[in-house]
Amino acid sequence: MPTLLPPNAQPIEYALEQFSSRQAGLPLPTTKLWNVDSCPATLLPWLAWALSVDNWDASWPEGTKRAAVAASIEIHRRKGSVASVRDAIAAFGFGVAAIVEGWGGYIYDGTLTYDGAETYGAPDHWAEYRVYLVRPITIAQAEQLRAILKNVAPARCHLAGLHFTEVAHTYDGTIDYDGAYSYGVA
Structure with missing residues (x-):
């Protein structure tokens, strides 16, 4: 051979x-x-x-x-963009999420006047963002999601909170009070 x-x-x-x-x-x-x-x-x-x-x-x-x-x-x-944050949240099974950047959050309905008399939003909160999920998540899932977001979010940004829009606790016995879920913001 x-x-x-x-x-x-x-x-x-x-x-x-x-x-x-x-x-x-x-x-x-x-x-x-x-x-x-x-x-x-x-x-x-x-x-x-x-x-x-x-x-x-x-x-x-x-x-x-x-x-x-x-x-x-x-x-x-698209790492480091809002789109990558949204894609990562969806890809890891947390569903569709709304992402709010900054801290102001004012509604432009005519009730505020922009005459320079006041500052809209704290000057040191411009780089914070919040994620609004549709359904509640456990504390362990929130920790996992925070780790995911740390890798894909812009380096200048800091996660201020994970919120959910669906009612977290309906007091119908589906959620046990064993420390797995938080009471609102995760």
């Missing part, structure tokens, strides 16, 4: 060469492995690592893992 090994090769090197020559005939579906939709679920963590997914949790459902990997390229493309 022809070999590419030097004459002073060790027996283990010859054995490895023979083994690898037998494996050369096996098909390698690399295009299937690099596609998030056709990649086997057991290989998704390595695909996520290769595509630089910033946050990963092995306990996520498979659909969330695939969505996180699929959104990774677009998130990195």
Whole structure:
């Protein structure tokens, strides 16, 4: 058998060469492995690592893992923008969110006059932003979301709070008071 090994090769090197020559005939579906939709679920963590997914949790459902990997390229493309924050929130399964930048939050309905007599918003809160989610999240989910937002939000911005618009507690027994949920802002 022809070999590419030097004459002073060790027996283990010859054995490895023979083994690898037998494996050369096996098909390698690399295009299937690099596609998030056709990649086997057991290989998704390595695909996520290769595509630089910033946050990963092995306990996520498979659909969330695939969505996180699929959104990774677009998130990195727009990293540091409000759009990347919105995309990351949706990709990690937290749904559609409204993002409010700054601290002012005044409604332009004619009740305020802009004559220079007062400052609208505190001068040191211009870089804060708030996220309004549709549904309540647990404290653990809030910590996870804060870690995600830390990686994708603009470096100049600071998260002021995670709010939700749906009623958090309806006192119907669906939520236990065991410390998993907060009472309003997460």
